[in-house]
Amino acid sequence: MENYEVTVSTGNLINADTLNNVYIKLVGTDGESERKWLMGFKGPSAFIRGAVSTFTVSCPLSLGRLLLIELDKQHLIFPKDSWFPSKVEVKSPEGNIYCFPIYRWISDSEVHFFREGTAVRVFEENHHLGAYSREQELNQRANEYCWDVYAEGIPHCMKVENSNDLPWEVQFSFTKSTEFLYTASTGLLELDPKLLANCTEKWTDIDAINRVFCCKQTEISEYVEKHWKEDAFFGYQFLNGVNPMLVKRCSVLPGNFPVTDDMVFPKGQCSLANEIKKGKIFLCDYKRLDGLKPNIVNGKKQYLMAPLVLLHKTRDDNLMPIAIQLKQTPADDNPIFLPTDSEYDWLMAKIFVRSADFSEHQLNVHLLRTHLLAEVFAVSLLRNMPMVHPLYKLLIPHTRYTLQINYLARQYLISKTGFFTTFAASGGEAMFTILNRSLSSLTYSSLCIPEDIAERGLKDVPNFFYRDDGLKLWKIIKKFVDGILRYYYKKDTEVQQDTELQKWIGDIFEHGFLSQAGTGIPQRFDTVAQLVKFVTMVIFTGSCQHSAVNSGQYDYGGWMPNTPITLQRPPPTTKGTTSEETMLQTFPDVNSTVQGMATMWLLSKQSSDFVPLGCYPEEHFSDKIPCQLIKDFQGELQSLSAAIKARNSTMNVPYTYMDPALLENSVAN
Known part of the structure; x- marks a missing residue:
């Protein structure tokens, strides 16, 4: 008899254990074992949370090289439950050790196939059982992960009726689910001790806003409250706030923005033309918001402008606003x-800009460019890549929780009764117009931070920490991805003949970018370099970019006057007509303010089972070189984190959103 030593590890997750009977079959190139009941001296405790249990499977003859295992569990005495095995290791009679990564919930009584951990591309399958299991896995996934159209003109999503219908493998953990529900249900109570969430009155004074705001503060939100009126801080947020994606160097003044030297340099100390030539003039143009039909909130018409903002880099390296036009078309009533x-004329102009920035940031920069794209990357991966594919092993940690958080976003944020539709100026009809326009104008290069920074002319802008940290992260991720993928793909022809890889990018082009060739998104991969760049972008988008535009939402938006989610009076059409009273009447009502604060608090809050970039608790790779590359990747991220922390220790407003220790592997909140 030939004895195989089988070691089964159960995941260290809440409710991961099973009391059901577990069975295994070993399948090799030269035969297969009998289906074996894994019963040992531990009895039912063999598969409790975190347990590692060893069993013996005996066969008359050697099975040759092990290809896969078959696992199933049956409930006899104990009720049916769900089990989360992390991996199975098998030591053969010849002394070879085979590792089978699982990391999936098994909740039924069906037989599940799991391949040995060595990565295998589709054209390398040289055994009919390997090819068969691969085909079966992808057929099952294609049925589980179906495309759906939530709204015309935006990336497609996964078809699911209820979050509980999501496959177990992509659902929140018990910890994540519990904390998310707790934060969502208690957020209003914590932020709203006076129960103002249903109050549709206007704010009467700034102190009243502060009394709500002071219930939940962060170090940065406190700074924002004190400095939100300052021009230098207004300009700073275009670089290091939650929307660093709009500002660009101005090479030619737009024809619809007739700013003159007398306006911005009244003392004649310099000219606009010369400052543009020196690269010191910058522009923010909210043209995507032009001509929209604003929402109705609390039965009242709201106002959403499409401003143009001109900024000037001063000698002390501040980015200072020098001119603001609140509508796209110049006119006498559009000063x-x-x-x-006057103080309030200028302040009101900045408030309308900050409110426009909320809509641009939330719908384009945050929702579309991170959440919706990350879902497309994930669904295409799960539909087209079996677990044994090297790209699945590389990218699956970067899809964690994305499908469920996006389902919840559609249900509670952008649905007909969602937060955006109910309280934001850009909710309802305007919301989908913005998303349509955003996808139509999106480019591949804008998703790749080195190209995006170059195209916007921002390579040498001082105090641009999003750029500094982001470029370093991109370089580290690209080096890691390059090492992994070039280990498996030695030649461009190997990329070209990988049909699963080509289906993955084809699905992304079709369902994510709606087959718009103008985006520059590849429709297929012809070279290893093309593959490396795209996969780098996928990881960067779901981890680094999402953190940059998500984690600071409450920091910069918790103090409502700095980021109003809606405004309920039109902007002034002539100068000299504004006051503090005008400002308070323009701000969102009390309930809109409180709901906005609670939502931003929820979206910014990290769960305790957060997994930082580069940490991979699930060991999908078993090859020696990829495992070493992961360790090297983690070391470089730790060094960058230390450097960022050292820099931040000297700053009044630390920039933490790109610190590798604080950003998550995936779009998870």
């Missing part, structure tokens, strides 16, 4: 506001 205007 250009200047820092030399």
Whole structure:
């Protein structure tokens, strides 16, 4: 008899254990074992949470090289339950050790196939059992992960009726689910001790806003409250706030923004043309918001502008706003506001800009460019890549929780009764117009931070920490991805003949970018370099970019005057007509403010089972070189984290959103 030593590890997750009977079959190139009941001296405790249990499977003859295992569990005495095995290791009579990564919930009584951990591409399958199991896995996934159209003109999503219908493998953990529900249900109570969430009155004074705000503060949100009126801080947020994606160097003043030297340099100390030539003038253009039909909130019409903002880099390296036009078309009733205007004229212009930035950030920069794209990357991966494929092993940690968090976003944020539709100026009809316009104008290069920074002319702008940290992260991720993929793909022809890889990118092009060739998104891969760049972008988008535009939402939006989610009076059409009272009447109602604060608090809050970038608790790779590359990747991320922490220790407003220790592997909140 030939004895195989089988070691089964159960995951260390809440409710991961099973009391059901577990069975295994070993399948090799030269035969297969009998289906074996894994019963040992531990009895039912063999598969409790975190347990590692060893069994012996005996066969008359050697099975040759092991290809796969078959696992199933049956409930006899104990009720049916769900089990989360992490991996199975098998030591053969010849002394070879085979590792079978699982990391999936098994909740039924069906037989499940799991391949040995060595990565195998589809054209390398040289055994009919390997090819068969691969085909079976992808057929099952194609049935589980189906495409759906939530709304025309935006990336497609996974078809699911209820979050509980999501496959177990992509659902929140018990810990994540419990904490998310707790934060969602208690957020309003914590932020709203006076129960103002249903109050549709206007704010009467700034102190009243502060009394709500002071219930939940962060170090940065406190700073924002004190400095939100300052021009330098207004300019700073275009670089290091939650939306660092709009500002660009101005090479030519737009024809619809008739700013003159007398307006911005009244003392004649310099000219606009010369400052543009020196690269010191910057522009933010919210043209995507032009011509929208604003929402109705609390039965009242709201207002959403499409501003143009001109900024000037000063000698002390501040980015200072020098002119603001709140509508796209120049007109007598659309004045250009200047820092030399009265206090409230200038402040109101900045408030309308910050409110426009909320809509641009939330719908384009945050929802579309991170959440919706990450879902497309994940669904295509799960439909087209079996677990044994090297790209699955590389990318699956970067899909964690994405499908469920996006389902919840559609249900509670952008549905007909969602937060955006109910309380934001850009909710309802305007919301989908913005998303349509955003996808139509999206480019591949804008998703790749080195190209995006170069195209926007921001390579040498001082104090641009999003750029500094982001470029370093991109370089580290690309080096890691390059090492992994070039280990498996030695030649461009190997990329070209990998049909699963080509289906993955084909699905992304079709369902994510709606087959718009103008985006520059590849429709297929012809070279290893193309593959490396795209996979780098996928990881960067779901981890680094999402953190940059998500984690600071409450920091910069918790103090409502800095980021109003809606405004309920039109902007001034002539100068000299504004006051503090005008400002308070323009701000969102009390309930909109409180709901906005609670939502931003929920979206910014990290769960305790957070997994930082580069940490892979699930060991999908078993090859020696990829495992070493992961360790090297983690070392470089730790070094960058230490450097960022050292820099931040000297700053009044630390930039933490790209610290590898604080950003998550995936779009998970």
